[in-house]
Amino acid sequence: MIYLDNAATTLHKPPQVGPAILSAMETMGNSARGSHGGSLDAAHTIYDCRCKLAALFRCPRPDRVVFTSNVTEALNMALWGLLQDGDHVVATDWDHNSILRPLRHISQERNVGVSFVHADSNGNLLYSDFEDLMQPNTRLIVCTHASNLTGNVLDVARVSEIAHRHGALLVLDAAQTAGSREVDMAAMGVDVLCFTGHKGLMGPQGTGGLCIAPGVEIHPYKVGGTGVQTYRETQPVQLPVALEAGTLNGHGIAGLSAALDYINQVGVGAIHDKEKTLTMRFYQGVRDIPGVRVYGDFSGEHSAIVTLNIRSYDSGAVADALWDEYEIAVRAGAHCAPRMHRALGTVDQGAVRFSFSWFTTEDEIDTAIRAVKALAQE
Amino acid sequence: MIYLDNAATTLHKPPQVGPAILSAMETMGNSARGSHGGSLDAAHTIYDCRCKLAALFRCPRPDRVVFTSNVTEALNMALWGLLQDGDHVVATDWDHNSILRPLRHISQERNVGVSFVHADSNGNLLYSDFEDLMQPNTRLIVCTHASNLTGNVLDVARVSEIAHRHGALLVLDAAQTAGSREVDMAAMGVDVLCFTGHKGLMGPQGTGGLCIAPGVEIHPYKVGGTGVQTYRETQPVQLPVALEAGTLNGHGIAGLSAALDYINQVGVGAIHDKEKTLTMRFYQGVRDIPGVRVYGDFSGEHSAIVTLNIRSYDSGAVADALWDEYEIAVRAGAHCAPRMHRALGTVDQGAVRFSFSWFTTEDEIDTAIRAVKALAQE
Secondary structure (H helix, E strand, C coil), X not given: CEECECCCCCXXXXXXXXXXXXXXXXXXXXXXXXXXXXXXXXXXXXXXXXXXXXXXXXXXXXXXEEEECCHHHHHHHHHHHHCCCCCEEEEECCCCHHHHHHHHHHHHHCCCEEEEECECCCCCEXXXXXXXXXXXXXEEEEEECECCCCCEECCHHHHHHHHHHCCCEXXXXXXXXXXXXXXXXXXXXXXXXXXXXXXXXXXXXXXXXXXXXXXXXXCCCCCCCCCCCCCCCXXXXXXXXXXXXXXXXXXXXXXXXXXXXXXXXXXXXXXXXXHHHHHHHHHHHHCCCCCEXXXXXXXXXXXXXXXXXXXXXXXXXXXXXXXXXXXXXXXXXXXXXXXXXXXXXXXXXXXXXXXXXXXXXXXXXXXXXXXXXXXXXX | CEECECCCCCCCCCCCHHHHHHHHHHHCCCCCCCCCHHHHHHHHHHHHHHHHHHHHHCXXXXXXXXEECCHHHHHHHHHHHHCCCCCEEEEECCCCHHHHHHHHHHHHHCCCEEEEECECCCCCECCHHHHHHCCXXXXXXXXXXXXXXXXXXXXXXXXHHHHHXXXXXXXXXXXXXXXXXXXXXXXXXXXXXXXXXXXXXXXXXXXXXXXXXXXXXXXXXXXXXXXXXXXXXXXXXXXXXXHCCCCCCHHHHHHHHHHHHHHHHHCHHHHHHHHHHHHHHHHHHHCCCCCEEEECCCCCCECCEEXXXXXXXXXXXXXXXXXXXXXXXXXXXXXXXXXXXHHHCCCCCCCXXXXXXXXXXXXXXXXXXHHHHHHHHC
């Protein structure tokens, strides 16, 4: 299989991830639920992973790294926990249903207004909209760091400056960027960073979380046992337990921690550069094929995604042909990004997304280019 | 290490669990996010696990098995998704903070009344309270199947009959029983069963879920992408995606599925019988030791827990001595069960919980008995 669906999940993981999970399965009790060796082993492993994530994302304190089961849960937690009655929020056409649906539900349950920054037909956000949409009651701007459809990358510092100048927070969805490019909360001015462990961080599924800047308080979302302060009737207020009810995915976190070791060894810069080279190689190989239309803007920062359509062929049929005839795994359809498809005019056709990782090879890229070429000639 | 903290998490897993996770790490894409081999592999593995759980718990349809990251999330989902303004709920002194804290938060955010069935100093629930506490607006009774502190087991059919006669639902927290004793939703009359994967089911951490009886509708809690119905602004209504936003813990679910194969091979009845034998062996070995006080009622159904105190010794100090001197892992303190400690009169002292599993040996039990005896003589 040539796996080019890394924006959905990375299939190829660093060699130490599996053994780290296995090792944890043999030694790990329940973190923070006891003081015996098994429990302490779990606590150390989890704390260690918090420290690595804090360092990677420049989150000032490891106790402000909160684990969740995926980035969707992290975004639900951030949005439900920050938005109160009477607030206003600015989101964008880039955003995934992991942002859009929580906002829709919150706006129904609480009196919260939502405005959207639009994207043009190249998928570029109209940055001037951010400024225009800010209101006195705008609590936060939420946006994905890179569109999961086009791969266009947000100018985070620019958006953060607007948010902060208006007294609002910036919640950044790093689902498509964490591990693949520099995500520096401090330098970029990110107040809440939401990440997933199983994509660019190359860890197991069932991991993810939030990094929360000092001074930002998120009201508890999922509540329950924490192993501490049992007699307190409400959720403890200190991080991370304020947002971490129930037993964490210790085994998965052990795998994520091992993946972070690998990333630190290779370097995020090297990963970014390699993925960029692969992405541009594929883009340059397909953009001039007659009948192929590539979406997004490749003149600036771009994630490891190239999305295209071939003539008016249904995107699902193209993906099926790539799989059946070439064993190339890609993603077709709507990608949980409804507003972005509307901006691109691809609601009916969907689009075929090729997404790359550190483990993708140039040979795989070249095979995929030849496959697109062949399908476009049919 | 003699691991007797299985009520917190089972450390010893069936031999096929680790390899199943490793195998999934090598083949699994993102379930329901594509139609290539990797994605279908994930979808099959997850669906297969739903089928096994539905069969184990006698949930009539696999699509009514919903995965979460732990039982706490399942309970939050059930309670937030069922309780509306003006409702009333009956809970019990047995309940863990995974029930108590969601109820507290819900009662604060929505106009929901909460009444509690009390336990006596043996830890037995006063069943007549259930009937007395029912009100015309009682939406549900929620209770744990077995106290995580005393091991006393609920007469589920009795409570279910009361709930249903009053037009209420029964939400059962099977954190301490799933995998270790028969949990038959149909026969017991359970409307929503909440379970965790890493305790009696002997799977990895980061797994758990709900089984939802036909006709019971739970309002979505965590919302976001589902890989289907992208253009729908709110969460899709059909199960399981209505309650499963974002990427599932496919790797963990693969491990859980392997654990279920082991459980099915051994048989829940055999597991229950062995754990009962071990529990009674320990109970009979410690109950008459001078200075030892055992909590709970061992005359009827009981889970694989024996909780005790030695003289007026701080429970944490006893647990530390068991670990330091004998390498026996137990859990001391409050166990996230504040109301139960109040009923037992052990708020200040806490209690020392010994909890057993299918993999516990009689030799380990005997060593633990000798250790308690020695500590009681100090």
